[in-house]
């Protein structure tokens with residue numbers, strides 16, 4: 001598999017806006033490094049729920065992580081861009097599909113990631129999605145989540161403002177609906193496996209956290 005620098009990844013996107021977004025996001029957000037670090041030792045396929053323009057898949061390939069990736073997003077413009085960029089970059093083993101995660105998840109057994117999308121779901125839909133996602137994780141596999149966490153911090157207020165701005169500029173189709181708490185993740189996921197939650201905001205002002213769930217062999 002060819003190795004692409006972050007600049008080459010950004011250059012594979014067809015529109016100027018996506019190229020600019022990809023370059024800036026990959027350069028400044030610690031998200032993709034965290035994902036690659038946790039997936040480096042696994043050969044399980046990955047289901048990427050709310051994959052956007054597919055930056056995770058590109059980044060994983062750039063780190064030599066060659067597992068099959070199935071990306072889902074309900075924004076068909078982003079899926080179209082993701083497909084074009086993957087083809088342009090010569091990536092293989094990657095499928096992008098237009099799909100609304102509120103309508104369920106496809107069959108999958110492996111690792112799963114949910115990166116920066118939970119805030120678009122109401123509390124009930126979040127719980128349903130987390131349970132469904134956990135059920136798609138193979139025993140010993142990982143569910144990796146990045147989410148803003150609802151708490152009393154100034155970072156949380158800036159997170160909400162940033163998501164409202166993304167909606168106002170039409171980068172996101174939806175405004176944020178609800179942010180889960182630390183306790184929500186514990187309550188919903190810990191019956192099925194082991195959970196670790198740590199800050200993952202890097203140099204950004206957002207209240208982003210990394211939620212790492214490992215499914216127990218006998219869990220859920």
Ligand SMILES: C[S@@+](CC[C@H](N)C(=O)[O-])C[C@H]1O[C@@H](n2cnc3c(N)ncnc32)[C@H](O)[C@@H]1O
Pocket residue numbers: 031049050051052053054055056072073074075078099100101102114115116117120173
């Ligand atoms: C902030 S972006 C994150 C994109 C990608 N996960 C990343 O981190 O590079 C959130 C994505 O979630 C998608 N999304 C929101 N609600 C969704 C739903 N119900 N089903 C599928 N995708 C959804 C949006 O279209 C958007 O691409």
